[in-house]
């Protein structure tokens with residue numbers, strides 16, 4: 327009998343880390359960082375002994391799924407880390423960026439950093455990239471396979487087949503959803519269907535919500551750009567460096583090609599997003615384009631005349647002196663650090679500014695505070711009145727909504743999973759999604775607590 331123990335993404339969305347304990351050995355699925363309200367949880371012991379873990383399977387590059395890998399290696403893990411091919415360069419970017427931030431914070435707090443660049447390098451010595459649909463035996467009798475999740479470039483849900491024992495328990499398939507992508511993502515393939523699953527550990531980020539249709543995405547974005555140009559204002563788009571930025575660039579490119587004539591400059595003001603965009607170019611074969619112009623193999627569909635990539639600090643500062651109207655895309659996506667903070671400090675108090683929220687805002691982040699309607703916020707210790715218009719486009723969400731997740735949970739063969747275990751959601755989302763799934767699928771749905779073990 328195998329067991330899954332839950333060491334992250336159970337007290338909220340972040341920190342994904344699940345330990346699968348089988349008779350053949352132990353392995354992890356994801357080893358992510360806690361972000362938002364409780365960064366101190368990253369310093370707590372894992373809850374297991376890293377040297378006892380034989381392997382880690384990584385679903386995708388986001389820090390809340392990869393951010394504690396260097397800590398794991400630092401604390402004695404000596405196994406292999408498996409991840410999709412394009413996940414490798416993107417997660418390296420994410421972890422090196424995290425190491426920079428951690429070093430700065432540790433210096434300010436006069437404490438040892440959680441990990442450093444050397445730990446990141448050591449972790450990547452253990453990384454093996456894996457293609458989709460290749461079976462890898464991670465332990466004797468335990469085989470894993472990665473499948474397209476359609477969440478970001480290099481994202482996967484993972485099926486794990488455990489052989490039955492002679493004369494004993496039957497074989498079974500456990501599936502870890504990782505993060506399941508939205509429908510009709512402009513540049514990614516659709517989420518693959520679930521072929522067969524006995525047990526699914528499923529994310530529930532938007533388990534209580536139905537997104538607006540993807541057709542409004544471009545129209546709403548176009549309206550924001552038009553209003554900014556008309557009002558000679560500033561459009562701020564806080565964007566995650568991986569995926570959201572590239573989707574926004576693709577959509578803006580489409581709008582400028584087909585619908586709108588303007589020379590408004592668009593600043594991509596994030597070194598990490600600029601580097602991630604290059605990785606998207608390098609792994610173009612994993613992307614999907616519906617526009618025949620942009621799918622031309624000789625064309626760089628992330629580049630267009632209005633776009634300025636501001637890599638250096640000086641180039642970034644020069645944006646301040648550029649006259650409005652202007653559009654600024656910068657990280658971090660939850661407004662919890664990065665160059666967007668400088669732009670928020672400068673422009674959030676101006677009524678001509680539009681702040682366009684296109685991603686999930688975790689509790690405890692500045693982005694969530696603004697999204698929840700705060701009139702005043704603090705940025706770099708300064709009080710800032712929120713006078714900007716706050717707009718949201720949910721269909722840029724990188725996560726599937728309740729209906730998408732429910733559809734995905736119907737396997738094509740073998741019937742409804744016997745057990746669905748909900749993780750990666752706030753308590754309200756998980757409870758609402760559990761009720762919905764029990765009604766729709768009539769199967770057992772569990773919500774584990776931190777450190778809880780469930781037999782599978």
Ligand SMILES: [Zn+2]
Pocket residue numbers: 386388477505
């Ligand atoms: Zn993610």
